[in-house]
Amino acid sequence: MLDSAMAALASLADPSLLLMLLIGTVAGLVMGLIPGLGGTGAVAILLPITFGMEPPQALALLIGALAVVHTSDTVSAVLLGAPGSASASVTMLDGYSMAKKGQAARALTLAFLSSMAGGIIGAIGLTLAIPLARPLVLSFASPELFMLTVLGVALAAVLSRGNIIKGVSAGLLGLVLGMVGTSPTTAEERFTFGSLFLGDGLSLVAVALGIFGLAEIASRASQRRGQKENISLGGGWGRGIREWLSHWTQVIRGALIGIWAGVLPGVGATAGTWLAYGQAVATAKDKRQFGKGDPRGIVGPESANNSVEAGDLIPTLLFGIPGGVPSAMLLGMLLTYGIQPGPSIITEHLDLMYLIVWSFAIASILGALFCFLSVKQLAKLTKVPFAVLAAGLVAIMLLGSFQEGGQLGDLWVMIILGVFGWLLKSTGFPRAPFLIGFVLAIPLERYYFLTDSLYNGLDWMARPGVLVFLAILILPIVWAFIKFLRARRHSNVDDGHRDERPEDDESQLKNSTWSLTAAGIFAAAFSAALISSASFSPEARLVPQLVSIGGLIFSGILLFTEIRTWLRTRTARVGWTLDAGFALKTFVWMTGFLALTAAFGYLVAVTIFIPAFLLVVARARLKTTVVYTLVLYVVLLALPSLLPIDLPQGWLNTLV
Amino acid sequence: MTVLVAYSPAAEGREALTTGITEALLRKTDLLIVNVGRGHHDLDPAEMQELEAQLHTAGLTLMIESSVLSDPGDAVIQIAQDRNVDMIVVGLRHRSMVGKLILGSTVQRILLDATCPVLAVRADRL
Numbered sequence: 001m002l003d004s005a006m007a008a009l010a011s012l013a014d015p016s017l018l019l020m021l022l023i024g025t026v027a028g029l030v031m032g033l034i035p036g037l038g039g040t041g042a043v044a045i046l047l048p049i050t051f052g053m054e055p056p057q058a059l060a061l062l063i064g065a066l067a068v069v070h071t072s073d074t075v076s077a078v079l080l081g082a083p084g085s086a087s088a089s090v091t092m093l094d095g096y097s098m099a100k101k102g103q104a105a106r107a108l109t110l111a112f113l114s115s116m117a118g119g120i121i122g123a124i125g126l127t128l129a130i131p132l133a134r135p136l137v138l139s140f141a142s143p144e145l146f147m148l149t150v151l152g153v154a155l156a157a158v159l160s161r162g163n164i165i166k167g168v169s170a171g172l173l174g175l176v177l178g179m180v181g182t183s184p185t186t187a188e189e190r191f192t193f194g195s196l197f198l199g200d201g202l203s204l205v206a207v208a209l210g211i212f213g214l215a216e217i218a219s220r221a222s223q224r225r226g227q228k229e230n231i232s233l234g235g236g237w238g239r240g241i242r243e244w245l246s247h248w249t250q251v252i253r254g255a256l257i258g259i260w261a262g263v264l265p266g267v268g269a270t271a272g273t274w275l276a277y278g279q280a281v282a283t284a285k286d287k288r289q290f291g292k293g294d295p296r297g298i299v300g301p302e303s304a305n306n307s308v309e310a311g312d313l314i315p316t317l318l319f320g321i322p323g324g325v326p327s328a329m330l331l332g333m334l335l336t337y338g339i340q341p342g343p344s345i346i347t348e349h350l351d352l353m354y355l356i357v358w359s360f361a362i363a364s365i366l367g368a369l370f371c372f373l374s375v376k377q378l379a380k381l382t383k384v385p386f387a388v389l390a391a392g393l394v395a396i397m398l399l400g401s402f403q404e405g406g407q408l409g410d411l412w413v414m415i416i417l418g419v420f421g422w423l424l425k426s427t428g429f430p431r432a433p434f435l436i437g438f439v440l441a442i443p444l445e446r447y448y449f450l451t452d453s454l455y456n457g458l459d460w461m462a463r464p465g466v467l468v469f470l471a472i473l474i475l476p477i478v479w480a481f482i483k484f485l486r487a488r489r490h491s492n493v494d495d496g497h498r499d500e501r502p503e504d505d506e507s508q509l510k511n512s513t514w515s516l517t518a519a520g521i522f523a524a525a526f527s528a529a530l531i532s533s534a535s536f537s538p539e540a541r542l543v544p545q546l547v548s549i550g551g552l553i554f555s556g557i558l559l560f561t562e563i564r565t566w567l568r569t570r571t572a573r574v575g576w577t578l579d580a581g582f583a584l585k586t587f588v589w590m591t592g593f594l595a596l597t598a599a600f601g602y603l604v605a606v607t608i609f610i611p612a613f614l615l616v617v618a619r620a621r622l623k624t625t626v627v628y629t630l631v632l633y634v635v636l637l638a639l640p641s642l643l644p645i646d647l648p649q650g651w652l653n654t655l656v
Numbered sequence: 657m658t659v660l661v662a663y664s665p666a667a668e669g670r671e672a673l674t675t676g677i678t679e680a681l682l683r684k685t686d687l688l689i690v691n692v693g694r695g696h697h698d699l700d701p702a703e704m705q706e707l708e709a710q711l712h713t714a715g716l717t718l719m720i721e722s723s724v725l726s727d728p729g730d731a732v733i734q735i736a737q738d739r740n741v742d743m744i745v746v747g748l749r750h751r752s753m754v755g756k757l758i759l760g761s762t763v764q765r766i767l768l769d770a771t772c773p774v775l776a777v778r779a780d781r782l
Binding site: 093274278281282285286287288290291 | 723724725726727729730733734737738765769771
């Protein structure tokens with residue numbers, strides 16, 4: 001074990017790996033600064049670049065980015081009071097208060113150092129988990145692995161914030177979407193409607209970038225004004241270091257909470273940081289300074305949000321169930337390389353596991369170092385209005401999702417899912433279970449049929465491992481049900497600790513015609529899946545039908561409650577809001593861009609779309625627009641010769 | 657000089673409020689209400705005006721405050737420390753051992769963590 005760990009470290013001396021790790025770290029830092037991207041966006045954008053690489057290089061790049069996304073997202077939270085990701089909004093409470101007192105440097109020192117420590121402790125946690133889980137993982141056979149995949153989707157659905165019924169519906173729809181394509185058991189095509197393109201299944205990058213990336217851009221593109229106020233870092237570097245050293249217990253506690261939040265599927269960085277903040281407040285005797293600039297309010301959460309990403313990797317690599325959205329994509333990547341997480345990664349690819357651990361730890365240190373060195377430049381970057389960034393991001397995301405299959409169809413899928421993702425986001429559906437379901441659909445079905453063919457009837461249910469997982473599956477549901485009942489009877493006013501973040505302000509279209517539409521879409525999709533699966537052969541039919549029946553039940557409940565609130569709120573119903581209009585307009589822009597690409601090719605489309613979007617939507621100055629377009633054009637022109645990337649060709653190009 | 661009432665829209669919360677008002681009038685101190693209920697169940701505006709008038713005739717003021725902290729127990733203690741209150745009034749009810757173990761208890765946390773005297777009242781008195 002120690003041998004493989006040292007061998008993995010030695011392999012990092014390979015210049016190509018080190019270079020990838022460095023690129024990943026820098027890319028992760030930049031993406032951490034852009035609001036709304038976070039770990040999900042970072043992995044989704046970098047994933048297409050890795051398609052031509054060997055697994056170690058690809059992992060170094062992705063892990064490097066993932067490890068530091070939460071290091072730089074603090075910068076804008078502290079300096080501007082506008083968090084770069086949802087999880088950094090915790091740091092904003094105390095960090096921005098410190099900055100307003102002219103102690104931004106103190107807050108940033110605390111945050112960077114804690115992020116670094118959180119990353120390192122997370123990597124240590126991942127290392128320790130390998131020998132601990134090894135005997136357990138090696139004892140798993142297909143029944144346990146099947147239960148684990150079910151557990152992965154179910155826990156993600158139940159533990160995600162918000163309504164459980166919404167979570168389960170989203171998870172089940174993700175499963176249905178994941179089954180589009182060739183059935184793993186009978187090799188027949190399902191839900192393809194005779195299309196050759198759908199026969200390969202939907203591309204993971206397209207789905208992830210649509211549901212998360214484009215949806216995020218659409219809901220934020222209305223921010224066309226950057227921060228005008230001047231940013232001063234102030235002093236307090238030395239004080240920050242001293243305070244960080246004196247709060248070392250908070251750092252460790254925060255990191256441990258983060259690892260735990262990461263291990264649980266569906267509990268991501270956001271919930272983890274709020275847990276850490278709640279813990280820091282609860283254990284402090286003097287609570288006066290919290291929210292007004294208490295160092296403990298920065299140290300714990302910052303340490304937690306970096307270790308979450310390492311914690312996410314524990315169930316992903318050892319059991320094959322992703323702990324969060326970024327790791328779900330990582331899992332998808334490993335599967336395309338033919339590396340099966342779970343028992344086989346431990347026996348055959350232990351070196352890769354340790355490479356991930358080392359990359360994570362080294363990137364955490366590098367990330368903090370870069371942040372210290374370049375904090376002034378980073379601070380300037382945060383002043384760029386989001387609408388200006390959005391133009392380039394749309395171009396990059398569409399290019400990225402083209403790489404997996406090289407088909408324009410993937411891009412259409414991505415935009416459609418983008419609209420759907422925006423609808424989910426604004427009506428309060430958790431999106432993590434959707435993506436986790438999408439990734440786990442095929443493994444779930446494969447393990448089920450392996451189990452079914454190896455065991456007689458329900459014998460496999462009696463295996464001790466399966467029973468334990470069943471218990472883990474049922475307990476949170478019972479728990480949630482009890483909490484629901486108590487909330488109903490209003491007998492929960494005294495119920496203990498509430499660490500969750502305060503009321504969600506992201507889903508503004510809850511309980512409106514919009515959410516009714518969303519529920520309707522869910523019900524319609526499940527019915528369609530049920531009807532079209534009737535024509536499959538019995539073996540290919542079983543799992544899709546079970547999933548769609550379950551989905552119909554849950555979305556039926558959802559539709560019922562939505563209709564009830566819809567009828568009740570007849571007068572004060574949220575209809576067409578300004579933000580919704582803007583988001584949909586942004587999608588129209590994206591569609592226009594894609595249509596241009598389909599007609600004239602990608603490069604031509606970029607030269608038309610970027611200046612138009614910048615001038616009309618972002619209302620940028622002419623000079624900015626010209627420089628922006630030129631730089632992007634040159635970069636895109638040079639990109640195919642630097643990286644294994646293809647630019648989409650248009651219909652006209654095929655004529656010439 | 658203030659008495660802090662941890663108010664929640666339940667029987668024990670009402671009891672805490674009643675006792676808090678009595679205490680404030682008795683001690684001739686201001687009254688500070690912190691809402692610990694889930695969601696935004698603030699006091700009824702009419703009731704609040706009445707309460708404000710009642711305190712005003714005695715020369716006292718009514719304040720309502722909230723905290724950025726999401727845990728109600730922590731919020732109450734933070735405000736109490738911040739405002740340097742004389743006393744916190746909480747309403748409690750019977751909770752089983754298991755209930756407290758699994759779900760926790762806000763009142764218990766206030767009792768244990770507070771740095772000032774706490775007056776605990778029950779709604780179901782004899």
